Amino acid sequence: AQKVTQAQTEISVVEKEDVTLDCVYETRDTTYYLFWYKQPPSGELVFLIRRNSFDEQNEISGRYSWNFQKSTSSFNFTITASQVVDSAVYFCALSDGDFNKFYFGSGTKLNVKP
Amino acid sequence: NAGVTQTPKFRILKIGQSMTLQCTQDMNHNYMYWYRQDPGMGLKLIYYSVGAGITDKGEVPNGYNVSRSTTEDFPLRLELAAPSQTSVYFCASSYGPEVTEQFFGPGTRLTVL
Numbered sequence: 001a002q003k004v005t006q007a008q009t010e011i012s013v014v015e016k017e018d019v020t021l022d023c024v025y026e027t028r029d030t031t032y033y034l035f036w037y038k039q040p041p042s043g044e045l046v047f048l049i050r051r052n053s054f055d056e057q058n059e060i061s062g063r064y065s066w067n068f069q070k071s072t073s074s075f076n077f078t079i080t081a082s083q084v085v086d087s088a089v090y091f092c093a094l095s096d097g098d099f100n101k102f103y104f105g106s107g108t109k110l111n112v113k114p
Numbered sequence: 115n116a117g118v119t120q121t122p123k124f125r126i127l128k129i130g131q132s133m134t135l136q137c138t139q140d141m142n143h144n145y146m147y148w149y150r151q152d153p154g155m156g157l158k159l160i161y162y163s164v165g166a167g168i169t170d171k172g173e174v175p176n177g178y179n180v181s182r183s184t185t186e187d188f189p190l191r192l193e194l195a196a197p198s199q200t201s202v203y204f205c206a207s208s209y210g211p212e213v214t215e216q217f218f219g220p221g222t223r224l225t226v227l
Contacts, residue, residue: 004156033213045204045218052213091156097213099164100145101172104156 002027004094006105013082014113021077021108023092029053034068034075035093035102045091051075082112116140118219120205126225127195135190135222137205143217144210146188147172148180150201151221157204163188164210195226 003026013019025034036048049059051068059066063080079086089109093102121136139146144165149157149172159172163182177199179191188207192199202223206216 006156009154035215043202044220045206047215047217050213050215093156095213099162099170100208100210100213100216101147101159101162102157102216104149104158106154106156 002032002094002096002103004092004103004105006090006092006108008108009106010109010111012111012113015084016081018078018080019082019110019112021079021090021092021110023075023077023105025073025075025092025094027094027096029096031097033095033097035095036066036075036077037091037093039089039091039107041088048077048090079110082110084112084114086110087112118205118207118217120203120219120222122222123220124223126227127192128227129195129197131195132191132193133195133224135192135203135205135224137188137190137219138186139188139205139207139217140186141207141217142185143207144185145208145216146182147206147208147216148178148188148190149204149206150174150199151204152201160190160203192224197226200224200226 005024032053038046067076089107091107092105118139147162148160161180163169205219208216
């Protein structure tokens, strides 16, 4: 069975601090895909990144970076120099490729205070 | 492109009433999905479809039905609404069969009283 755990329910930081959101996943498949989505207060879901299980390279996109470690089944997300606009709920999701169905974690609510 | 659109945005139902949540996508995606998001929780898959005429159950299908008569539309039917169905419902779509990101609609906030 597929499972995604986001143990951090809520995190509060002050603007310009760095913050890491944790994601741990469980799957028996050797081929799988991991995703991060952002849900701002307006409620829509915004795609951030997709990573497949064969690509363990870390990725950086502006202030965002992702650390994928198969050895610990983790796919963590770091925001550098956080901004108030980063305040949102962030979801990690797993797909085993079976009709592209997603299994979501419970989300981490990030509060960035000015 | 409008992407994925959902109607209505908000709805209040009485226990035992029925309704249909509408979902349409204009990206010619093969795959479509319905999720529900309960407060403080992640999204749970209700039903999905891999093409017109093909649907299957997800993690939490009880109390719901779907149909897919066209590539564009994937309505979700609630029969005999119950307070446990109070939630935010998201429709999503993606290209298939490759694994790509899913594109989400804006959601429908449903309250059953």
